Amino acid sequence: MEFSEEQINRYSRHILLPEVGGKGQKKLSKAKVFIVGAGGLGSPVALYLAAAGVGTLGLIDSDVVDLSNLQRQVLHHTPDVNRPKVTSAKEKILALNPDVKVETYEDRLTSRNALDLISQYDVVIDGVDNFPAKFLINDACFFGKKPLVHGGILKFDGRVFTIIPEQSACYRCIFKEPPPPGKVPSCQEAGIIGVVAGIIGTIQATEALKLILSIGQPLTNRIMDFNALTTKFREIQTKRNPNCHLCGPQPTITKLIDYEQEACELQPSAGVSVS
């Protein structure tokens, strides 16, 4: 595939970089990135990867846009309230760069669809807002052998961590399992300063571009924590955990787990007494 004059102009600032060049730009145009969650993290990731000329972006999200999302989810605008996030996202991406092929899935990522969806992409981005999904993505990327760029945000803090299955530490190497339900507040409960989603999402997008271009050093075996109040990054060195239940030599996790369902089942429902 040859670039048109317009495309050469569009991507000229990339092509000027020796680390990218025309060859790298072609790699980007052939790359497929799967973004799980079209919200706070998914917004900057999708916008920057689209602007960068990544050929295919897959977006999965089952939610509709809520007014309270607009403080940080920059893919969505005021007229998008109550519209499916993936529809709103697709429009913005195509308006920014019609070269991009956008695949949308108005659905939740579950143990049933995760492996099939992930298998269709080169890099996966975690932009979800709950632990069951974060563990599901980590496990699915391990089983599917796809690089994953993990992201997490809460209040004024954010975290990025790149995982290359079987080569670098996975999320479970550090965090064995989700915290007990209700123990860790969500952004909905505790709040989130909108810009942190932008900072963390932009780093996630950077990691994805580096992986596609095979340049620089990926954020593997080190976790990057950011605090907006101090404007400090903390890099935590880590390594593969020989006791990891997923990627260690004696795995006990051999299939995908839907934690949410388990948690729901454990919760006492109305009319049922729990002693």
Added chain:
Amino acid sequence: MQISINGKAETIEATTVLDVLTVKDIDPQLVAVELNTEVVEREQMPTTHVKEGDKLEFLFFMGGGE
């Protein structure tokens, strides 16, 4: 005893990783702990000793994204 906690030198009276968490008033269920870059399993926190110059990192759960 002086140890490094999250990159900061701190003087603390503690024998085990769990002691450090108790002194810092941190619920062990809410953090992952690394001692000199090795992950300390939660069950081993009460029996894993800390000594002068050790480097401890606390990684709190961060579940947001939307």
